[in-house]
Amino acid sequence: MSDITIIKTDNPGTLPDENSLGFGNYFTDHLFEMDYNPQDGWHNPRIVPYHEFSVSPANTTLHYGQGIFEGMKAFRTVDDRVVLFRPLEYLNRLNRSADVLCIPRVDVDLVHKALLKLIEIEKNWVPAKQGTSLYIRPFIFATDPYLGLRVAENYKMAIILSPVGAYYAAGFNPVKIRVEDKYVRAVPGGLGEAKTLGNYAASLRAAVDAKKVGYAQTLWLDGIERKYIEEVGAMNIFFKINGEIITPALTGSILGGITRKTVLEIAKEWGFKATERRISIDEVFEAHAKGQLEEVFGTGTAAVISPVGELSWKGEKLIINDNKTGEFAQKLYDYVTGLQYGEVEDKFNWVETVTKA
Ligand code: PLP
Ligand code: COI
Numbered sequence: 503m504s505d506i507t508i509i510k511t512d513n514p515g516t517l518p519d520e521n522s523l524g525f526g527n528y529f530t531d532h533l534f535e536m537d538y539n540p541q542d543g544w545h546n547p548r549i550v551p552y553h554e555f556s557v558s559p560a561n562t563t564l565h566y567g568q569g570i571f572e573g574m575k576a577f578r579t580v581d582d583r584v585v586l587f588r589p590l591e592y593l594n595r596l597n598r599s600a601d602v603l604c605i606p607r608v609d610v611d612l613v614h615k616a617l618l619k620l621i622e623i624e625k626n627w628v629p630a631k632q633g634t635s636l637y638i639r640p641f642i643f644a645t646d647p648y649l650g651l652r653v654a655e656n657y658k659m660a661i662i663l664s665p666v667g668a669y670y671a672a673g674f675n676p677v678k679i680r681v682e683d684k685y686v687r688a689v690p691g692g693l694g695e696a697k698t699l700g701n702y703a704a705s706l707r708a709a710v711d712a713k714k715v716g717y718a719q720t721l722w723l724d725g726i727e728r729k730y731i732e733e734v735g736a737m738n739i740f741f742k743i744n745g746e747i748i749t750p751a752l753t754g755s756i757l758g759g760i761t762r763k764t765v766l767e768i769a770k771e772w773g774f775k776a777t778e779r780r781i782s783i784d785e786v787f788e789a790h791a792k793g794q795l796e797e798v799f800g801t802g803t804a805a806v807i808s809p810v811g812e813l814s815w816k817g818e819k820l821i822i823n824d825n826k827t828g829e830f831a832q833k834l835y836d837y838v839t840g841l842q843y844g845e846v847e848d849k850f851n852w853v854e855t856v857t858k859a
Contacts, residue, residue: 506534506616510623511551520631523667525804530627530636530663534616537645538606538657547612549620552662558647562654567699569643570599573803574760576621576636576663578628579844582859584621586638587842588852589614591760592803595697596640602696604653605642613640613659620661621856629665632843633673637666637804669736669804670718674835676811676825677800679734680717681783682708683816686725687732687755694732694755701757705735717814719800723783725755730780737800737808738762741786742830744794747776761801765834767850783815790820797828807835 514531529552536547563569574592577585593614597607617638621628628636640661644654670677685708688694693701708720721739724730731750733739738759741748747769752758769776789795798810809832811825822828840846841853 505547506612506619507546507548507550508619508623509548509550517627517629517665520629520634520665520667523629523634523665525666525669526637526664528665530624530665532620532623533663534620534659534661536616536659538659540655544606544608544612544659547616549616549623555658555660557645560647560649561644562646562648563643563699565649566644566651567703568603568605568654569641569699570596570603570605571639571641571697571699572596572599573697574638574640575666575803575842576628576638576856577842577844578630578635579842581844582630583844583855584625584628584636584857585842585844586617586621586854586856588760588764589617589854591763593617593640595758595760596642599696599698600642602693603698605644605657608642608659613661617661618856620663624663625857627663627665631667632839634665634667635842637664639664666804669802669806670808674806674809674827676809676822676827677718678716678812678814679719679721679800679810680712680715681721681813681815682712682723683728684708684711686728687722689725690754692725692755695752695757697757702735709735715814721813722756724753729782729784731783731786732756733759734800734802737802737805739810740765740797740799740801741781741789741795742797742828743786743789744796745775747774747830748781749776749778750781751778753780759801759803761803761806761838764838764852765801765807768834768837786813787815787818787820790822795820795822797830798822799828799831799834807831807838
């Protein structure tokens with residue numbers, strides 16, 4: 503594997519106003535890319551000025567969706583360092599998604615090295631305001647110009663960077679979520695555990711229906727019995743019932759979130775009973791009826807910790823914790839963002855410094 507080539511732009515841009523970044527609107531000056539073919543494997547890793555890609559109209563990803571991606575973040579700490587949060591977890595998950603989609607694995611050490619270099623070059627694009635970050639989007643797609651259905655022979659990997667604010671317009675305020683009872687997203691044996699294009703395409707029409715009636719996202723139930731809770735469109739989900747922290751087990755149809763893993767590890771460290779198991783929507787409604795449903799919140803890289811104030815299922819509405827952010831979700835949010843912004847001691851060793859102050 504060759505060294506990483508670096509070509510810098512002559513025309514660098516500037517970070518937009520940190521108060522109005524939104525999510526995924528702006529891109530930095532450079533990207534990382536490399537290519538794969540059967541003769542050379544992954545080759546020509548390079549950091550180059552941000553540019554458009556041109557693809558064949560017969561590009562197999564456009565037609566059959568053989569693509570995967572990741573989503574992680576870099577933060578500017580209060581003492582002006584630029585840091586990454588658990589980067590290897592995300593890069594290893596990229597390879598697990600690659601296995602599911604029959605895409606050749608990447609060399610995690612090389613991509614990690616390239617990522618550090620890219621972030622260092624783009625360090626001025628990492629915003630400083632609390633709640634902002636530099637969102638990192640690694641992705642891989644097939645590049646064969648071929649209309650037959652088969653595993654492609656050629657691929658491109660790239661990493662693009664986007665300075666972002668909060669994912670939800672509501673920020674850290676409780677969101678309203680609709681439990682989907684008509685459509686399904688994934689089933690065990692399918693693609694649900696991979697971060698692949700089709701899972702997001704599968705979520706769109708339910709999201710449109712939910713939005714029409716005033717809900718921010720969809721909570722998916724299992725695709726077979728339509729009974730057990732899976733995950734939200736872009737987050738994993740947690741329930742606090744009678745003091746216990748519960749999240750659906752990874753049964754093959756949901757994404758093993760890095761934030762989910764982080765929250766489970768923190769909850770255990772704090773002495774909570776934190777359980778991964780099957781949990782049905784009936785159990786959640788029953789717990790609420792008994793006054794035992796203390797909190798509901800989502801977890802995700804883009805969404806961070808996102809309290810859920812209302813769940814609606816088949817027309818029935820559950821108002822959770824008076825539609826207010828729960829104490830546990832607040833404490834988690836403060837702790838996780840505290841680690842990310844360098845305000846809390848990194849005792850788990852999750853934070854990697856890219857550039858010093
Ligand atoms: N589930 C889905 C479908 C997602 O897209 C995401 C976001 O990445 C998550 C869960 C949360 O995963 P993570 O915490 O790794 O970002
Ligand atoms: C993330 O949280 O990083 C995601 O990939 C979700 C995406 C839909 C924005």
